[in-house]
Amino acid sequence: MSEKEIRDRLVEHGKELFRAPKQLIRFTGNGKADSLLNDLKNHPHAFVLACVMDRQIKAEKAWIIPYLISQKIDGFSMKRLSALSVEDMRRLMSEPEPLHRFVDKMAVNFYSTVQRIASVYNNNAASIWSDKPSSAEVVYRYLEFDGVGPKIASMAANILARDFKVPFTDYYSIDISADVHIRRVFGRLGLCAADATVEQVIYKARALYPDFPGMMDLPCWEIGRNWCKSRGPECIECYMNDLCPTAKQNEKG
Template sequence: MELAASRSAQLGTRFTDVVDADRLVRSDPNAFLFGVLFTQGIPAERAWAAPFGLRERLGHLEPSRLGREPEAVARAVAAPPALHRFKHTLAAWVSSAGSRIASSWEGDADRIWPDGASVSEVAGRLLEFDGIGRKKAAMTVEILRRHFGVRLTSAEEGTVAYDVHVRRVFLRSGLADVDDPDTIEAAARLAFPDAPGLLDLPAWLVGREHCRPSRPECDGCRLEAVCARRCWIEVEGVGVRS
């Protein structure tokens, strides 16, 4: 799996500013999948750096060992500075993912998303992992398609992640009127029926860079010309990529 586009999955240039960590996530599908697990409630850059930190602490990222040695994983995740604020949960997810990659995917997460698989097939496989729910699955599928060039079929099955930034942009812009996953996903399908998932990253970037919780910067926002500017709308929760 090679990075197919010059823009990174998250911020336009790279997953994380930690060069070695960025290289690992780009080049190792297992590390990428472990990074997905960490993308919850912490800054995206820190989440994507975690697989490298874990490998540094453990000396490996070998899936079957991660599954067989949950105590070692727990110690590695929790050692100060902890790799995630939900250190116990993340350690359990990583061990579980290691077991699943080893037992179901021959130790190689790249087998989860082969070229020619459909968007919904891959999302369904991702949803079998502890720690991957609907919004992380949607985000991951779009990163695979957009940034790693994985040729998944049935792009119309894709969707946006129900992420705090995405939700804020959809609601303030007028794309959606109700803040629930079904409504946000339906709005994405209506806006771009051929590939609704392609709206995920742009909406997340607008939400993070311009449409902030307080004092949104409408001047210069890419949606300025078409947005309903319902800036009074507030959205609670955390993002899959904060």
């Protein structure tokens, strides 16, 4: 089976997801928290702040932080948030129990993100993406926030394009987010070595589909979560099984 056939099927599924109608994105599994994060019209800063919090803890725990803060301060307007000092943020993040593994650092990042949205984007975080920018510009604007690296910046741009249906002029700079699922799936599909580094997976995705490397992100993540599990792949259920070298090998026993 050729690499191209594997690429084409992943991209085809990615395009289906990209073209699907917009629906509520389940970031946390908590209805009220997800409503806040999906409300790009009135609370676009909630989505940006959740992205900033998404570091070295489970995604669901990171993405619920804006909602938990909103409960503590009785609202989530930029006016309310920008009145908080960094000390207020540290207290809100640490009491009565810590909201993040790195409370001190994340309190500073939360504070500086609010201040940057207030000063650079005139309190409207949607200005980061609302002028139909290039994908590189959106990733760059994200990288300007404290604590945001290329992985989170690319992930944010991908969610905006694919799930929120925000238009960009191109998608070249949206990379695959090479998490543990995606690295395992790339390895088993024979697209990379089984022990490929994050950088190798990112560059392989760029080589395979330079127009939009992140197009393969969600398909691979879903395959990894649903069937291509670390302790044993369920190849019979997986839609890649007729193309997958690992599935063929497992069949032969």
